[in-house]
Amino acid sequence: MRDRCTELELDNGVRAILAEDRTMPVVTVAVRYGAGARHESHSGQAHLLEHLMFQGSRQVAPGEHVRLVESLGGRTDARTSMDCTYYAQTLPRDGLELALWLEGERMGTFLDTAGQDRLDAQRKVVVNERLETIDNIPYGTAEELLLAHLFPPGHPYHHHPIGTRNGIETVSLDDLTAFFARFYTPRNAVVAVVGDFPTTAAATWAKKYLGQIPAATPPPPPPPEPAISATGGRRLDVTGRIPCKLFLGHRLAPAGTPAFDAARLTSVMLGHGRGGPLWRRLAHARDLVTDLRFRLTPLVGGASLGIAEITPRPGVTPAAVEEAYQEELTAFASDGCTDTDLRWATTRLESGWAARLETTGGRAEELTWHALLTGTAAHTGQILPRLREVTAADVRRCAAAWADPAERVVLTYQTRSP
Amino acid sequence: MTGTSPPRPPLPKAQDGGLPAAHSTALDTGLRTTYVDLPGRDVAAVQLVFAGGGAHDPPGLQGLSHVLAHTLILASATRGQEEFALAVEGMGATFTAGCDPDGAHIDVVAPATCLVPALRLLAEAVTRPALDARPIRQVVDRHLVEIRRAAADPHHRAAQLFAAAVHPGRGHGRPAGGTTESINRLRPQHLQEFYDHRIGPQHAHLIVVGDLSATRIRQQVEQTFGAWRKPSHPPPPLTPAAAGAGRCLITHLPGAKQAALILGRTGPALPLGPRAGLEIAVHALGGWFGSRINRVLREERGHAYGVQGWLVSRPAARGRHQCTLQLRAATANPDLGHTARELIDTAAAAAGGDLTPADLRSAADHLIGVQGVRWEAARHLTEAYAHLVRKGYPPGFLQRRTTAIAAAIGPARPGIATFDPQHLRPERLTLAVAGDADIIHPALSAVGLAPETIEGNPP
Numbered sequence: 006m007r008d009r010c011t012e013l014e015l016d017n018g019v020r021a022i023l024a025e026d027r028t029m030p031v032v033t034v035a036v037r038y039g040a041g042a043r044h045e046s047h048s049g050q051a052h053l054l055e056h057l058m059f060q061g062s063r064q065v066a067p068g069e070h071v072r073l074v075e076s077l078g079g080r081t082d083a084r085t086s087m088d089c090t091y092y093a094q095t096l097p098r099d100g101l102e103l104a105l106w107l108e109g110e111r112m113g114t115f116l117d118t119a120g121q122d123r124l125d126a127q128r129k130v131v132v133n134e135r136l137e138t139i140d141n142i143p144y145g146t147a148e149e150l151l152l153a154h155l156f157p158p159g160h161p162y163h164h165h166p167i168g169t170r171n172g173i174e175t176v177s178l179d180d181l182t183a184f185f186a187r188f189y190t191p192r193n194a195v196v197a198v199v200g201d202f203p204t205t206a207a208a209t210w211a212k213k214y215l216g217q218i219p220a221a222t223p224p225p226p227p228p229p230e231p232a233i234s235a236t237g238g239r240r241l242d243v244t245g246r247i248p249c250k251l252f253l254g255h256r257l258a259p260a261g262t263p264a265f266d267a268a269r270l271t272s273v274m275l276g277h278g279r280g281g282p283l284w285r286r287l288a289h290a291r292d293l294v295t296d297l298r299f300r301l302t303p304l305v306g307g308a309s310l311g312i313a314e315i316t317p318r319p320g321v322t323p324a325a326v327e328e329a330y331q332e333e334l335t336a337f338a339s340d341g342c343t344d345t346d347l348r349w350a351t352t353r354l355e356s357g358w359a360a361r362l363e364t365t366g367g368r369a370e371e372l373t374w375h376a377l378l379t380g381t382a383a384h385t386g387q388i389l390p391r392l393r394e395v396t397a398a399d400v401r402r403c404a405a406a407w408a409d410p411a412e413r414v415v416l417t418y419q420t421r422s423p
Numbered sequence: 424m425t426g427t428s429p430p431r432p433p434l435p436k437a438q439d440g441g442l443p444a445a446h447s448t449a450l451d452t453g454l455r456t457t458y459v460d461l462p463g464r465d466v467a468a469v470q471l472v473f474a475g476g477g478a479h480d481p482p483g484l485q486g487l488s489h490v491l492a493h494t495l496i497l498a499s500a501t502r503g504q505e506e507f508a509l510a511v512e513g514m515g516a517t518f519t520a521g522c523d524p525d526g527a528h529i530d531v532v533a534p535a536t537c538l539v540p541a542l543r544l545l546a547e548a549v550t551r552p553a554l555d556a557r558p559i560r561q562v563v564d565r566h567l568v569e570i571r572r573a574a575a576d577p578h579h580r581a582a583q584l585f586a587a588a589v590h591p592g593r594g595h596g597r598p599a600g601g602t603t604e605s606i607n608r609l610r611p612q613h614l615q616e617f618y619d620h621r622i623g624p625q626h627a628h629l630i631v632v633g634d635l636s637a638t639r640i641r642q643q644v645e646q647t648f649g650a651w652r653k654p655s656h657p658p659p660p661l662t663p664a665a666a667g668a669g670r671c672l673i674t675h676l677p678g679a680k681q682a683a684l685i686l687g688r689t690g691p692a693l694p695l696g697p698r699a700g701l702e703i704a705v706h707a708l709g710g711w712f713g714s715r716i717n718r719v720l721r722e723e724r725g726h727a728y729g730v731q732g733w734l735v736s737r738p739a740a741r742g743r744h745q746c747t748l749q750l751r752a753a754t755a756n757p758d759l760g761h762t763a764r765e766l767i768d769t770a771a772a773a774a775g776g777d778l779t780p781a782d783l784r785s786a787a788d789h790l791i792g793v794q795g796v797r798w799e800a801a802r803h804l805t806e807a808y809a810h811l812v813r814k815g816y817p818p819g820f821l822q823r824r825t826t827a828i829a830a831a832i833g834p835a836r837p838g839i840a841t842f843d844p845q846h847l848r849p850e851r852l853t854l855a856v857a858g859d860a861d862i863i864h865p866a867l868s869a870v871g872l873a874p875e876t877i878e879g880n881p882p
Binding site: 029099103134141213278316319360 | 428429430432434435437438441461463464465466497505508509511512513514515516517532533534561564567568571572574575576577578677679680681711712713718721722723724725726727728753754755758785788789791792793794795796797799800801802
């Protein structure tokens, strides 16, 4: 990364990363809390709290946080995932002090104003978000279904971070304030400031607005995840007025491990671009698919999530595509990859990483994630060297594990007859 | 936790996002070029825009531009699909294609160190294309699947319904990517004839954004594209639809649990100042978080996850701008009637002069200030300029638009944008709704609307 990066620990335990980069006159201020869906006692708790965090604090009116940022020409972002919740605002550089104040204000005084009326409106917003992104769009339910069958009941990754419909409709204000009090503590937060600013000014404002919040006992580490057994080749079918599509859910190594690095490279070979080995076989040589993707979700609690999405050509059955996928994956695991394929995949990851880091928002997201994962933002700089160390043998081992049908869940969307 | 709370710092003044300057020129072959230099960037982006998009496709062969653009990026006359993909991706570049109603395009994102070889591959694909039957068939197969997927997506269905209603019988009213029937009709000779007739340097525009000083980029572009001398013809001119009366339309999606709504119109051809005023007004209604409709529908009632609103314009005769405006939301079925009513009533209130100077000024500040943030990455800046080029504007229009917005809200007119509120009168607005007609028809009727259910849209 080209930024001049400084890491601070404020008196109350907030970790602050200041990454100065003067190439564009913008700045991103991001806060990542180690509080996600896996920490919930009630489905939807973390996500609804994320919404409520924009509904005001002692000196900020409901909705004013976003309005202030946008009125300066900025934008806000917030995302709840399994392991954490991420808040960011990217705005013209003059807005840095305001952004740090807004984050400090809600971290310090959210509980002063959290109210039932604000929750009631946001509950409906989240119901609409769920409809718009999951329940009412083609294939929207895929990830939720795969999670529910890859991870057993009681496992923290068994349910989707957006929350179940019932969970969203029944979570109480007390549930949310208790979650905030337990997890939104300074020592459980990582702040990143990335972009065009003088580091000394950013450090001063970070201390002024975030460092003054009283320290609190950090949350206890989550209990160990329940053991995961083989899926037994679980199969799910959904029928709808949509084209056939296959989703194959895999459990991968946890984020931050060398085995996860190997999974990243393997996933590129199996489901990125048009030059990869699996695409060459399934699309070029066998002419069976119109689309093939493999996406990873890094998770820290025992296993990460990998999903292969395969779209059959019109006239090709999902069963035929699944059989071919299995044959090719088995052959790949047996024969291994060539040096050319390994270089191709590494290059794609390198260029994807460069594109990811091109914006201040992308850098803030990576810096806070790696700081939370490993304790230091400097780990972000180790990503490419680690990926370059992955060998063909690592990829082969990874592919062999994915080729085991007893370790995956197969979800098929079938076309309903008219 | 309740801690001390330092007082709010002073609010900085909203400013022009300050986009990097674009330099436009042309090769002697007629290929127009635009360069934006971003020193120190690790990633570069390129877009080659072909004049004319789905709206200009021959009737009956809609989707031709889409399929051609997507076929061009797969191979060249000298490299087959595998070899071409490995050459592109082996240097860390990506080639993608797109097509909207106004223009087809090829997009390249590449490491800055590989910008020149990526440009050479782009030139190879476009100037020596491989329009073979197999890649064409693969693109067609993929697109047919996508058309069927989109037909189940309420947002896409509402957009199609709206476009067909406000551009009746015109190219902009047809699906830019075509229909199942039109795509199935395509044959390789259609693509070859279309390429021969329409694709050439005189009707294309190359936009390059990145750290250009290190590559002597203009010289490289001349070397790479300078030999491309091929006659071509402009896309057929389109006649805009006359502004019609507003309607309320439904497209049926059985079992949908949420309805997607679009409220808007097309029609006014405005000079630049009033165009800017209308853009500010639409933004104040639904274009940002602080907009009127977002505040009511999302923040107060929770009836939508979010609201969007924007104005699209294209150059028209006598220096005017043909405008289409739309406001979008999606809402759970039980709230549909209220949401539709709220959209219409808020627009009606605006038509009655209800937007305050503060509303308009905040919206204008956001429109201007957000540019630097929204277009931070090379690929985003490329698209910002390319979007205008596809609509028929020169890249310099971006700055003219910004200046016009600032002037519309400036000190000479304290807070009063120069737009005619009559453009937002409800009888001129069309409401397009995609959802379960058995539920949404009575819901819309109950709030005083007279919905018509449109069969067979799309495909």
